[in-house]
Amino acid sequence: MKNLITKTTELAMEVTLKYIKPGDLAVDATCGAGNDTVSLASAVGDGGKVVAFDIQERAVELTGERLRTEDLDNVSLHLESFVNMDKYVEESSAAAVIFNLGYLPGGDHGITTVAETTLVGLAKALKVLKSGGILSVVLYDGHEEGRAEKTAVLEWARALDSKAYHAAFVNFINQANYPPEILWITKK
Ligand SMILES: C[S@@+](CC[C@H](N)C(=O)[O-])C[C@H]1O[C@@H](n2cnc3c(N)ncnc32)[C@H](O)[C@@H]1O
Numbered sequence: 001m002k003n004l005i006t007k008t009t010e011l012a013m014e015v016t017l018k019y020i021k022p023g024d025l026a027v028d029a030t031c032g033a034g035n036d037t038v039s040l041a042s043a044v045g046d047g048g049k050v051v052a053f054d055i056q057e058r059a060v061e062l063t064g065e066r067l068r069t070e071d072l073d074n075v076s077l078h079l080e081s082f083v084n085m086d087k088y089v090e091e092s093s094a095a096a097v098i099f100n101l102g103y104l105p106g107g108d109h110g111i112t113t114v115a116e117t118t119l120v121g122l123a124k125a126l127k128v129l130k131s132g133g134i135l136s137v138v139l140y141d142g143h144e145e146g147r148a149e150k151t152a153v154l155e156w157a158r159a160l161d162s163k164a165y166h167a168a169f170v171n172f173i174n175q176a177n178y179p180p181e182i183l184w185i186t187k188k
Pocket of ligand 1 (some may be wrong): 029030031032033034035036037052054055056059072080081083100102103104105111112113117140153
């Protein structure tokens with residue numbers, strides 16, 4: 001059996017995929033190099049759709065290349081901030097919305113997610129999420145902006161109405177070098 005707790009992004013995706021079936025709509029809020037977009041697009045299949053965003057031109061190019069290589073044409077890709085996701089995705093329509101916060105590895109580390117806009121994006125994510133859907137957030141606190149962002153995101157998540165949402169936070173407590181952490185929120 002595959003060891004599920006060695007790679008944060010893989011665990012985040014494994015759990016997210018449990019909430020997705022063929023034909024669904026899924027949102028990748030931060031497509032980066034396109035790894036997560038490809039996983040979501042494969043899961044929703046030809047009859048489904050993925051809407052993906054990134055504010056960085058290079059990320060949109062990389063994701064487009066990955067999708068062409070994988071022969072996936074069920075993704076609408078936008079050079080756009082996730083704060084505007086509700087302009088592209090209808091309310092209560094998405095089975096999953098994922099955020100992989102921070103900066104693009106190998107890219108411009110100056111272009112990173114920041115607490116203020118991330119909180120707006122997360123609120124929009126809950127708006128577009130359908131009942132029974134999941135919001136998955138991978139957080140990095142190994143850099144200064146990431147630490148402030150994590151504090152703000154967890155404070156926001158703790159305050160969510162427990163009658164409307166379940167929130168869980170996973171922290172890889174014995175690993176070196178600030179391993180990423182995961183926040184999952186499901187909508188009742
Ligand atoms: C850690 S990377 C994402 C990795 C990606 N999920 C993958 O599978 O390769 C974070 C991405 O967030 C993007 N980003 C930062 N602020 C953003 C915003 N407001 N809206 C959308 N994307 C943003 C960055 O440009 C960067 O590409």
